[in-house]
Amino acid sequence: MSTLRTFHRSVFGLALLAAGVAQAAGTADVLIQPVASRFPTIAVDVNVRDAKTGAPIPGLTREQFSVTEDLREAAILGVESLTPEAADARGVDFVFVFDDTGSMAEEIDGLIQRTLEFANIVQTSGFDYRFALISFGDELRHKVDFTASAGDFKTAVAALRADGGGDEPENALEALRYGVTALSHDPARRKVFVLITDASFHSADAVTPLTTQAVLADLKTLGAVLNVVGPNLDQYRWMADALAGSFYDKDSGQFKRIVEQIAGGSASNYRLTFTTSRPDYDNTWRALEVAVKDASEGSGVSQYQAPSWVSASSRIDGFSGINSQFAPHNAIDGNPATAWAEGVSGAGVGEWVALNFAAPQTVDRFALTLPAGSTVRRVGVLINDEDKRFYDLKPGQSAQSFALEAPLPVSRFKVVLEAAESGDNGLAEIELFNGSALVEPIAKxxxxxxxxxxxxxxxxxxxxxxxxxxxxxxxxxxxxxxxxxxxxxxxxxxxxxxxxxxxxxxxxxxxxxxxxxxxxxxxxxxxxxxxxxxxxxxxxxxxxxxxxxxxxxxxxxxxxxxxxxxxxxxxxxxxxx
Missing domain, CATH: 1.25.40.10 (Tetratricopeptide repeat domain)
Known part of the structure; x- marks a missing residue:
């Protein structure tokens, strides 16, 4: 064997040894993005890369991962490798829909600082990217079609100026609709929308005729995933859930980390699933840590929010959260003088309230009570998210009872406002019965x-x-x-x-x-x-x-x-x- 060949083989062997030692010492970068849309089953998109080279680390097995949720180890249900084999399956299009009103200066700076890193995470993970940008206040401002240049995209973001606003809501729905209909989409590429805002949005009013339901239908037809970085409002949480994305609380103080997590999750090479050890629908945030062990070591952390057992598409005074006088929990408090009321413009047709049960409840009939002055005349009811049943309601505050065809085990009971004339509408009481008795969660x-x-x-x-x-x-x-x-x-x-x-x-x-x-x-x-x-x-x-x-x-x-x-x-x- 020649000295030169011996030298090369020795260097190659040392390189492998060094890589092994580095990984064993904890040199795998791990980024995670939890998706809670199928709670209590949680999916976690995991990006595992070599910390030195940025190259994805393939071939990891279920035994090499662990998941901890709020200091409790969770049992992993499955691990799926997501790295595409075919080159034409590696394209990802990112559409950033950005509120650039006066209070968003910090987020604009954060996105500028993280643009190149975002692109690097996606590219080194084996995917190629394109970026588009739409900014908005009450009207659409900047409209930048897809570019494969991270530098050009960074320049476009740097051109944003945080000004105006102060007159909530803003026009996020028109911006999302523009992103669906006016950009040069390639059907072969994955679509990831990222909505970034600190305001609520116009809906079915003098600024826009669009509704949340209509825009979500457009995004779903496009096959898009929607991630939302925004205030903790009902609308934003369920929009992300409806399109298999993640919701991030803008007030978490970690905007730059959020941008990294979206990049890693969108270019993930693994998807883990686990069932939470806390299956209660309690509206709590939970901290997740995914660790990789053995030959490659590292960990990534994130948060997700469990749904509430009484959830809604919107509420009046949404920024007050549970302090709102029209919070969804009013619909199960046994007091017909309080009510849940939807928080969108117009009559609220299409808005909904839902009851989620950790354990199925046997139900053979239900009763609905309208608040005083309600113009709701028809509702749709979905049991366990299956076929919608329609029921007509009469004006007045007395409970109106409806029998089911047969007793059913109910995990989710959703009431949708289908017909109403005007004003703020909602429900004063939702009662589910098994025989003459209320189901236990509502009785409590x-x-x-x-x-x-x-x-x-x-x-x-x-x-x-x-x-x-x-x-x-x-x-x-x-x-x-x-x-x-x-x-x-x-x-x-x-x-x-x-x-x-x-x-x-x-x-x-x-x-x-x-x-x-x-x-x-x-x-x-x-x-x-x-x-x-x-x-x-x-x-x-x-x-x-x-x-x-x-x-x-x-x-x-x-x-x-x-x-x-x-x-x-x-x-x-x-x-x-």
Missing amino acids: AHDIRRTAKLAQEQNKQGETLYHAKKYDDAVFYYKEALKNDPTYAQAFSNLGLAYQRQNQFADAVWANRQAIALARGTTRDTVLASSHYNIARIFEAQNKFEQALQNFLWAQNYKANPVYDKAIARMNEKLGR
Whole structure:
């Protein structure tokens, strides 16, 4: 063997060894994008690349992945390799639909800074890309057709100027429609839309005749996936769910990381599925970590939000969330004087409210009560998202009862407003029966008005025991309080602290998540900030610095506190940023 050949073989062997050592030391870059549209089954698009070369790492098996959800390991149902074999299947078209009104300067800068990195992630993952850009306020502003040049796209983004606005809503639907109908789409390429905004949108009003349902139908016909980075409104969450995309809370403070995750998820080489260990429809955010082990090592983290057990397409005063006087939960509180009301312009035809059950409920009839002044005359009912049944309603507040053909196991009960004349419309009560009895989840919701005072007394007993350091007894009383009022945010917050004292960290995270989802009233921001802070400290103690940072940022978003500022700086230092 020649000396030269020996030298080359030795160098090649050293290169393989170095690559193996580097991967074993944790040199796989992992980006993840969770998709919760089939909750409680969660899909996670995973991009695993060599940290040095950026090349995708193929051939990983189910045994080499692990998934952790809020500190609990989840059982993986399956792992699918997504890397396309044929070159013509590797094209991905990205359409960025960007609100460039005055409050969006930070996001514009973030997209400029991440454009080349976004393109690099997609390209090194084995896909070729094209970018298009549409910006909007009340009208469409910039319209840039597809380009295969990341540099040209970056220049187009840099031309955006955050100005105007301040007169919500904006015109996102027209921008999405333009993206569907006016760009030079190639039928052979995948389509990924990314809507970025901090405002609600016009719908069926003087600015646009378009409705959410019509635009979603257009996107679905195109075969597009829709990711939304926006305020935590009903409309945006279900739009992303309807088109197998992901919703990201714009106020998370991590816009640049979100852009990376969308790039990685859109050019993923694996898809994992797992069933959450918390199948309750509780509207909580959950932290996910996907780790790769053995020959390649690394991990990626993200968040997803579970749906609420009472969800809707919209509500009046949507930015108030659970504090809205017309929140969806009003439709199951047993009080016909309160109501869910849709939050779009016009009569609200096509808007909906749905009940989601973690365990199927046997139902043989249902009753609907209209609020005073409602002009709804017809509804459609979908049971378990199957064929729609239509029912006519009469004006008035009395419950109107309808029998099913036979008792059915119901996991999801959705009511769609099909015909109405004008005004803000909705439903005062939805009641599902098995024989003469209400199904259990609705019966419990009705009982809260009767048992809430007892829950407050039990919570006070728990607080007394907690301060006496009798944590087991405190947990008992907090749980009793929550049996009597499952919506009692302060009891959940207290329970989280008690679990933390018992070193039951996963349970403590869960309880604080519940407090966040249920917080309302004048103390809402205080509960949100303190609960996010408690979660962050738990993650920090477990050396989960990315998850800790996210929750410190959320705490800071709800309440100014120098403690939060120092914690954010500490996490950024730990993460080398």
